[in-house]
Amino acid sequence: MSAQLPTCQLLERYYGQAARLWPVSPPDDTWLLNLSAAMVSDNVALREQWQTSARQAMSPFAPFDCLPDGQVVLFWPKAHQLGKWWLAWLCHVLPDDTPVDIVGEHQGGIKRVPKILDELGMACDKLDNARRCTLFATRTVNMAAPESAWQTFDALDMRLVSHPGVFGHGKVDEGTQLLLQALEKALPKKPLKVLDMGCGDGIISAWLAKRGHAVTAVDVSAFAAEACRRTLRENALEGRVLESDVYSALDGERFDVIVSNPPFHQERDISYGPSSRLIDQAVEHLQAKGQLWLVANAFLPYPERLQRALGEFETLSDNRRFRVYRAVN
Incomplete structure (x- = not known):
């Protein structure tokens, strides 16, 4: 071969x-x-x-x-x-x-x-x-453990820890900000069991944990998972963080809410594989009446996939560049 x-x-x-x-x-x-x-x-x-x-x-x-x-x-x-x-x-x-x-x-x-x-x-x-x-x-030459690449910065009244190669490294991207604004308005205030799918540096996980929700954060990247753990520690917050290929580490576990700013780039290529599985398999990981929240670039073909997987959905925010979708199981 x-x-x-x-x-x-x-x-x-x-x-x-x-x-x-x-x-x-x-x-x-x-x-x-x-x-x-x-x-x-x-x-x-x-x-x-x-x-x-x-x-x-x-x-x-x-x-x-x-x-x-x-x-x-x-x-x-x-x-x-x-x-x-x-x-x-x-x-x-x-x-x-x-x-x-x-x-x-x-x-x-x-x-x-x-x-x-x-x-x-x-x-x-x-x-x-x-x-x-x-x-x-x-x-190779003798070097200490590589810690200098980790970057700490403040955003949204939290201390975030990031690493090169992790989505949104060193900043809060526009789509995530739009998603958090929509969550602030429409997410139930009672404590919920929430899955942050594709957690990146942990900004969504920390934001949810700070509001009293029981958070599980997953990401396919070990750098992202470690960044999320560090972000939670920096803010004295609790949360479970797992390395997972979409739902692979969750063994059928169900949640009240799944939240995601899903990636669609793999290096320089566009790949819908992970986001497609996120949507298609959501019903297997949501409680009855559970909610799937997504933020995505407006041009991405997620509405059709949401319709097929979960039936009705709504667009909660749209700033012409990004849209926030919510579907109920």
Whole structure:
């Protein structure tokens, strides 16, 4: 089987079919899975996919107690600060002078990597380039645990903690503000069991917990889940935070309200997969008369999906850029 994605095609060209790789923050490519014994990713959905194929898959926030069995390859993310975090993490958990290769697309900013490596005091050699991608080689140096990427900021009378790569990093996006305004007006004031789907840095979870609701927050990203935990702690609030591929970690649990500002981008691509499952499976996780609240860009095709999954729904807010929808089970 050949590689499907440009970065993996470059790796296939350089390493060949006999390679043994140890990818970090990898994309979803079967060729890569077949040539790797283990990987590290913040994405719980991808980790579960690899584990189903009998591969070791680790979260960067889990205790690290193994050495790479293969060539370490970091897939460079579009958020450069996140890439620097991954480099610092690798330098912290791996022995000094461990070879690390870095691959990425030109439009994703891989050409900035030599400068970043120089700033970190790390070597840099260019190995290959093709498919509008480049492959660099470096070696780890001694570094402390990467804590500097975490950013704390104040918004809506709360202290929020964010991390590069988490949705809305360092700010409150317009859609979330519109959703919270609508919730303030129309959400019942009595304590409710609420699910925050795609919690990001935890702003919605903290806002709900501050008003006395019992909050469960889930996100597919370990960075987002950790950011949400830190946000709740910063505000002395209670809440359960889980890594989950949409509803995968909830085992049929039901809620009075499901609230979400669902993502529709995967890197630079548009993907409706998670948001579609969020809507289609909501009836299985809502109590009778339970409510599903969504905020979304006005152009996204969610009304038709809400109609099919839950029947009637209403638009509570519309500022021409974003809309807030509510449907009742």
